[in-house]
Amino acid sequence: MVGFARKFYRYAMVSGLAVLSTGVIAASPAQAQVTAFKQAVAEAASRDDALSAFYRENGFQPVWTVDSPIGVERRSALLRALRDADQHGLPVKRYNFDALYAQLGDADTPRELGLAEVAMSDAFLTYAKDVQSGMFKPSSLDNDIKRKAPVRDRRENLETFLDSDPSAFIKTLPPTTSQYVGLMKEKKRLEHVIDLGGWGPTVQAKKLKPGDSGKAVVALRNRLITLGYLERSAAITFDTEMQKAVQAFQLANGLEADGVAGSGTIAEINRPPQERLKSIMVAMERERWLNKERGERHVLVNLTDFTARIIDHDAVTFETRSVVGKNQSDRRSPEFSDVMEHMVINPTWNVPRSIATKEYLPMLKRNPNAVSYLKLVNSRGQVVNRGNVNFSQFTARNFPFDIKQAPGSRNALGLVKFMFPNKYNIYLHDTPAKNLFSREVRAYSHGCIRLHQPFDFAYALLARQVDNPKEYFQTRLKTGRETTVDLIQDIPVHIIYRTAFSDAKGHMNYRRDIYGRDAKIWKAMANEGVALDAVQG
Known part of the structure; x- marks a missing residue:
């Protein structure tokens, strides 16, 4: 591939016009070479809006096939990255490495160089996206993976690359976390x-x-x-x-x-x-889906590990066992990130409609006095007398009541819940079913995350905003009244799913694909x- 660009640029870099014998000004051979190169670039880039706009704005000038030291550096840096893509669990064949290498070496004409130029840019953008934020759109693989990968702007990636040291920039693309x-x-x-x-x-x-x-x-x-x-x-x-x-x-x-x-x-x-290697490479892809700032302080829930942790400056400062969604189609806990805004002490349980109609309505049809600890509330907020209701007339579509459970030790949410409002109606909470935390596999909930030590979790969260978090919390708990406590600083919550991850000492841990x-x-x-x-x- 040595000197391949010179085949074109020994002519193309010569500018000027030739005067034909007829006196008509025409493009010189060198200018024709340049025109052929630009036309090839425009044609090849037209299939990609980002590439087309990029080359149009830079006047269809070469990025990779420029015959200069920076051109050599760019080509070498990218080709090395593509060749070594397997180190990141990415398939080298996805980037057509062999074909691209051959295309560069065989480019003899301006048109062939123009096509190679765009092929290099296309390979760069594909690789950059893959190693930065993953090969796949997460939700396309499983409906319960609600996570949105932090895909960077394609043109911005290319433009930033041009303004940077090529090798150094490519090293910044993958996640830099200790996990990765x-x-x-x-x-x-x-x-x-x-x-x-x-x-x-x-x-x-x-x-x-x-x-x-x-x-x-x-x-x-x-x-x-x-x-x-x-x-x-x-x-x-x-x-x-x-x-x-x-x-x-x-x-x-x-x-x-x-x-x-x-x-x-x-x-x-x-x-x-x-x-184990499969778990590692899948975890690498998942880590790329979360390749963004996670928060100086954040909550990390690993569904496969049945734990919830508070992370401060990349160190675990609190950890507790958790119970996650049961392995059923409508109960599995989803994966997503959001922001915790407040906690509710002595919460009322507003039964989700799916649970109300699928689980409780059939029970009420059989026996109107079933689950008597739950209240039926109409659209005006009034508690309904069950004796006056004919439940047989209702279906999941027309059931007109909300079902609520008053605060108390028997409340399904326990005595505290931690809210990061989201459209999936998922949050962290206490539970009266303490026996489940002693089990090895803890997948029993309707999707929310139950905490084994919710009070200690609350104290840890409140420690940054009150002098005596335990006293502060217990004082409000003892009233028996539902009380909302806002967090002065919102805390990111990341619900993840990792079957391979390293612990604080750097030792690799493995979990089952629940x-x-x-x-x-x-x-x-x-x-x-x-x-x-x-x-x-």
């Missing part, structure tokens, strides 16, 4: 593991506990060693060290850390590195050419 960096590191490690043949034989047992011995225990020992949870050992008995290793594995995989390798633990231990969303994302990625091979060609 950790995912890239784990991706490389797993690819090396796969190249070496994996983690060895799987554990053939239903359950192993301290004191057990035999071939299955040896297999468990070897697996824990290769997974990095156990130092090299010749032990043939399930000893204390192996129990500690099992507990460490369980903690890193969202399992009950009892030190016993039950069926669930063994199933996770037996997962091949290829499955809603099957990652499987859908991986399928879409594979259809685009993402592969598990270290080199995707």
Whole structure:
């Protein structure tokens, strides 16, 4: 490809007009070459509004095929990025790297250079978008992924690139979060593991506990060693060290850390590195969907981890268990970001209409006195006497009442809820069903996020605006009256879904794909050419 641009520019950079023997002024050969180049650029760019506008405004001047040091830097930086796209879990073939490289090297005429010029810009814009904000529109893969990826303006990306150091600019495109960096590191490690043949034989047992011995225990020992949870050992008995290793594995995989390798633990231990690599690359795509400022202080809810955290300056300052939506079509918790504005102490539960008509109306038809702790309220705000209502005449479409539950310890929302108003009617709240928090998989709600320690969560939020947050909160709680407390500083809330993420110490954690969303994302990625091979060609 050396000197390919000179084939054109040794003529094109010469300007001027030639006078024909007839005395008519005509374009010189050099000017004709330039015109052919510009026409090719205009033609190729016409299929893309952003590119067409960009080249029209810069007078169809070359960006990539300019024969100068900056042209070389731009071409080299982009080609390197496209060649190494697999490092980000992106498919090299998506950017037609081989064809683009060949097109640049074979460009002999001004027209061919013009077509190559636009092909380079198109590849740049596609890659920049993919590595900045993901290959896909999130909602196109699953209806409950409500997140809007932070897609940057295409022309602005190209114009900023031209005003920057090419290599430095391309390095700014992907997320710079510690999570993304950790995912890239784990991706490389797993690819090396796969190249070496994996983690060895799987554990053939239903359950192993301290004191057990035999071939299955040896297999468990070897697996824990290769997974990095156990130092090299010749032990043939399930000893204390192996129990500690099992507990460490369980903690890193969202399992009950009892030190016993039950069926669930063994199933996770037996997962091949290829499955983990899929989780890593899907998590990288998801991280690109959230490639924006998340807030100096923000709330992070990871649905697969069943946790809610307060993050201050990238450090976890509060964490509690959560219960998320049940794995049913109308109950799964959606993924989105919004802003928490206030909390409500002693909340009234305004039963969502979907729950009122699908769950409670059939009960009321069978027995008008069912769920007597709930009040029926008409359009004028008056409480309705159930004895005067013929519920059989109503359907989900014409049911005329609102259903409410007064504040109290039995209230479905518990004693406090945290509001970030959104069209999905999702919020964080307390719950009287405390027993669910002891379970390993905590997907039971109608979609909202229930918190195990809602009072402590409230104290942590209030600590920045009152001197004694506990006293402040408890004083209002003891009144028994519904009280709204505004947050002086709005707090971003990010409800995410990560089956692979690193903890505070940088150790990679894995979780199960509870809603099957990652499987859908991986399928879409594979259809685009993402592969598990270290080199995707």
